[in-house]
Amino acid sequence: MDALIRRLSFYSDLDDADRADLATLRGTIRNFRAHSEIITAGQEMDAVLVMREGWAARFKTLEDGRRQILNILLPGDIFDLQVLVAAEADHSVVTVTDGSLYAVAPAAVRKMLAGSGPLTMAFWWTQVQEEAFLREQIVRNGRQTAQERIGHLLLELHRRAQIVDQASADAMPLPLTQTQIADTLGLTPIHTNRVLRRLVRAGLIEMNRQWIRFLAPDRLAEMCDFDPGYFHLDAFRMRLARR
Amino acid sequence: MDALIRRLSFYSDLDDADRADLATLRGTIRNFRAHSEIITAGQEMDAVLVMREGWAARFKTLEDGRRQILNILLPGDIFDLQVLVAAEADHSVVTVTDGSLYAVAPAAVRKMLAGSGPLTMAFWWTQVQEEAFLREQIVRNGRQTAQERIGHLLLELHRRAQIVDQASADAMPLPLTQTQIADTLGLTPIHTNRVLRRLVRAGLIEMNRQWIRFLAPDRLAEMCDFDPGYFHLDAFRMRLARR
DNA sequence: CGGCGAGTTGAAGAGCTTCAAGCCTGGTGG
DNA sequence: CCACCAGGCTTGAAGCTCTTCAACTCGCCG
Incomplete structure (x- = not known):
């Protein structure tokens, strides 16, 4: 979870307890190859995904095939925090390079977000930043x-x-x-x-x-x-x- | 807080206790005239604002004056939940019509967000939806x-x-x-x-x-x-x- | 070595912008 | 009360940015 720690630390000074909390969030690692569609619009989501290595891209396509990339995902980026409240993805995600990601159980993330410590604030932060992008x-x-x-x-x-x-x-x-x-x-x-x-x-x-x-x-x-x-x-x- | 209740209720069935919680969030009402700049990019934020009546628009301007509206704000829309973690606004907000809004203390909102009841989920929802827009x-x-x-x-x-x-x-x-x-x-x-x-x-x-x-x-x-x-x-x- | 995906370049054309001018409506003041 | 003014709407004509269509090159992998 190097890139994520690195990113969160950029905003908030995480102590050892915070890092330990973060470790419990880790979930499973999934590897992927370049150009694979990790998430497809309309698909039901079951985990919060965090980029670990490699690049990916959120995108939507129109009926006739025109494609718009919404945002590029770099290591440390979190996608589909919306899984916490929404049942299905409203856009797709495709990988750009080979890489890997963490799949975290929604319940664990929800618990973490109910806190108010540096870790929680840092997570909020990544969301605020994502919206700014x-x-x-x-x-x-x-x-x-x-x-x-x-x-x-x-x-x-x-x-x-x-x-x-x-x-x-x-x-x-x-x-x-x-x-x-x-x-x-x-x-x-x-x-x-x-x-x-x-x-x-x-x-x-x-x-x-x-x-x-x-x-x-x-x-x-x-x-x-x-x-x-x-x-x-x-x-x-x-x-x-x-x- | 009619439009807000109406909007939150659309996602989540709020009972009387939830509505009471919502009432404590109410904060102060501020009236505005059409074409007034409520928030200016770079300005330090001190409250979470909720549209009560009237329309507004988030926007950014480039150096040379080109202007881009990011999103239209309708009654029930919440702006600057980012005030909870960010010190300054990264975009401006201008009103389109006369109207009014609620200004809520960040602490009250933060407390509400730490919960996990229907009210909290409904708020999360408005944020997920806003991002989808x-x-x-x-x-x-x-x-x-x-x-x-x-x-x-x-x-x-x-x-x-x-x-x-x-x-x-x-x-x-x-x-x-x-x-x-x-x-x-x-x-x-x-x-x-x-x-x-x-x-x-x-x-x-x-x-x-x-x-x-x-x-x-x-x-x-x-x-x-x-x-x-x-x-x-x-x-x-x-x-x-x-x- | 062959083929495929990505990059490169040219030429023609479309969609949107720019510049310009006139109109309509609602609010204001003499 | 009405003339006037300002902001918004409307329309025309010319021009530019970006697109479309087409063809060719390069590098890589099987």
Whole structure:
């Protein structure tokens, strides 16, 4: 549960008792291969799933096959806390890479959420953050140009990867295909490709099939109006300090 | 707290004790006029706000003034449950009409959430639903045409208004301006206008500045691939029955 | 070595935006 | 009481971003 501990610790200083509580939540580990559909919309859920290793993507498809990725899931991300109250999934999840996840019994999670300690608050936090990612996704796809969207998404993923120790200061693994990026940003793969090439030619990024390097992160951030305030990282630490 | 009770009751059968608990949550009533900014991004939050009467809209603006509405708030909607863990708002809220809201102390809400009764579950539910609305908004704006987006949004609002008794079977008050609809759907007001007129000419809807009537709801729903499954209404009732 | 998935590039076309102008309605003040 | 003004709605015309259709390349795995 390394990525999860790492992520929760980012918000809340967990002591040994908290870590022990977290251990009891662990549940079973399930491995998965790339491109497998872990959850299918309409399916009845029976466990809370937590990403352990690898990347995945929430998505919905329209009748005629158009696909929209809602959010990318990184290690440490929790999906379907909604299983606690909802019977069926309203969207699907597909894996991007090989990896593994924890499947936790809803009852254990519900018990943990009834508490009020640092662990509970940290969990709440991941949910608040997840919602902020969705909101940012709406702004990006609703009001930004293709170039801005791509830059913004890449910077968000980089920051999120850093939080769980999966990225260096100016580079990270990027296992997404250009089609997946396009489906995230409401674009066609063709246009996504053209814009990515343009960013490379402009000397802003460098990339291959598995990695991306940010050559001028500040210029990129300014170009696409990226302000990581919605991560609420500082705010939370301030609040902790205040208690 | 009529709309809130109405909404929570839709998911969970609240008995008198639950209603009494809810009453203690009531907090203070604040009135507002149309077009006032209730919450400004970056502002520190001190209360959980619940819509009582009137409509509002969450939104974010980019540096250069482009505006994106994230979600429309109807009576019974709860905003900023995130105040429980986050210090500052990451988006703004502006009112659409005159109205009023409840301001509830975070401590009271936190206590309520630590429970596990029908009231707590119903609150969780509103949050799950809210997240589903955000996801649907992403699909709409990412992969649907202007005409589909508009039809889909109108049908969603109608369904939500019905839940809190603010709409009849085929009509509802619609206080949004075309510019606000455009800002919700990532379109220009000009194009929004053109498409709305087209829907009217096609005999699908009838509207004026304050009202909309659905003349052929089924045809409209089919045209824009509207499936209210993401409201999770049935799923929840099933789960309740199962306990 | 053959084939498949992913990436790349070109050319034509559609949907939506931008710029521009006029209209309608409700509220305000002389 | 009515003229005026502002905000919202409506319509036209031109233009740009992104899409669609098409073809070709590259790298990898069987």
